[in-house]
Amino acid sequence: MRLLYVEDNERLAQNTSASLKSNGFTVDCVHTGEDALHAAQSFDYDAIILDLGLPDVEGISVLKSVKEAKPDVPFIICTARDALEDRIAGLDAGSDDYVVKPFHVSELIARVRAVLRRPGGALGVMLVAGNITLNTAERTVMVGDEPARLSRRELDLLDLFMRRKGRILSKDVIENALYGFDEPPTPNAIEVATHRLRKKLQDLNATAAIHTLRGIGYFLEDHDT
Amino acid sequence: MRLLYVEDNERLAQNTSASLKSNGFTVDCVHTGEDALHAAQSFDYDAIILDLGLPDVEGISVLKSVKEAKPDVPFIICTARDALEDRIAGLDAGSDDYVVKPFHVSELIARVRAVLRRPGGALGVMLVAGNITLNTAERTVMVGDEPARLSRRELDLLDLFMRRKGRILSKDVIENALYGFDEPPTPNAIEVATHRLRKKLQDLNATAAIHTLRGIGYFLEDHDT
DNA sequence: GCGAACCTTACATTTGCCTTACAGGGTCCG
DNA sequence: CGGACCCTGTAAGGCAAATGTAAGGTTCGC
Structure with missing residues (x-):
């Protein structure tokens, strides 16, 4: 946000x-x-x-x-x-x-x-991808029926991916979404952040995963819709 | 209240x-x-x-x-x-x-x-979480069959947590619920208050506890429902 | 196979919370 | 009226999770 x-x-x-x-x-x-x-x-x-x-x-x-x-x-x-x-x-x-x-x-x-x-606003929506659900109002995440304990960054990142499910996000886009312009991170920070998020999702047997497109960006797979 | x-x-x-x-x-x-x-x-x-x-x-x-x-x-x-x-x-x-x-x-x-x-009103409800019961009409708390001696703040805080059992409460939400707007506390006040409440509950062997989510808030665990 | 991009791990810093101690104010007695 | 409490907020120090940084390993594309 x-x-x-x-x-x-x-x-x-x-x-x-x-x-x-x-x-x-x-x-x-x-x-x-x-x-x-x-x-x-x-x-x-x-x-x-x-x-x-x-x-x-x-x-x-x-x-x-x-x-x-x-x-x-x-x-x-x-x-x-x-x-x-x-x-x-x-x-x-x-x-x-x-x-x-x-x-x-x-x-x-x-x-x-x-x-x-409000309708069309960013909060109050339920985001779903595979067996992952993100309650944007309460900022809670469930994988299957297990609650996921995500840190703030991880949650923001997942939020971003789920809002743009299936679409490709470059590192720049991610950086702009997660970091104010008075706190620019190294490019690696995003790699590490996604890594941590991936690990937690994997450990919870999530059925949707974040994939890498070399030189382009990342995207969250989307077999529903 | x-x-x-x-x-x-x-x-x-x-x-x-x-x-x-x-x-x-x-x-x-x-x-x-x-x-x-x-x-x-x-x-x-x-x-x-x-x-x-x-x-x-x-x-x-x-x-x-x-x-x-x-x-x-x-x-x-x-x-x-x-x-x-x-x-x-x-x-x-x-x-x-x-x-x-x-x-x-x-x-x-x-x-x-x-x-x-009145029905639907805030008082007169019995709140339960684990072996903690809070009589909102009398403003008394029992843990198991021991009465708990809580101060006003502690009771208000517990009341809040039990009404929102299982849900995450940010410090701001807690602040708004407990403090009028002419008496804004430091963020630390809430930390101290929860600490005191936790200690009393623990000393009475309560089976429900308040958990911390770093950077997000607190919640009262909820294994019943 | 070479290099770039990314992953992974370890490390350092930062941040947020816990904890304790203390002080002001209120209350209940003597 | 004064003293002994209790309640509660503030301040300060410590600790641990979170998160960015750095460094090396791995993979992919060419």
């Missing part, structure tokens, strides 16, 4: 993004509207958290620009209590929800989850 | 919420209809206490809005003695009970407990 968090107040940004990260999200944090546009173009975020009152570009215009290119990305707007018109404008412009500043991080997290749970 | 208390008179609010807290409830106190709507959206309260005669939004409309989104949240309305029609209107709109102002705090508490004890 990768989020873009647009907030000009650096300290607030630091704190909040740390909390989001510790809740299992991958977070890219930017401080200007321009950076936000840039980032939103470069990656497919699962949701974008946007603070209104940015210094350079009017916040709402960021929202509009991004929505034009990617209409399906859910937005959550953060706004001051008294800026009621802004809120309305935000919802008109296609924001999916908003939180009123000052807000609790837990509230923000709840809203993000709620937005992701 | 987390309550939302909507009352515009600040002094009264202060006193009453203090009493509620000292009776084992976690209380969020707000003074306007807007805040009430906001809070009710953000968290799952076990019950909402609503004073009619709020300054900004008509009280009943708060009730209606919340009930629309969350039909199961019980409401208790506080109203002046002479506002009989309001009472009727309140009950029509889906309030579950009311108290007449001025009221004794003990009466309010009794009503809250009564509402929570």
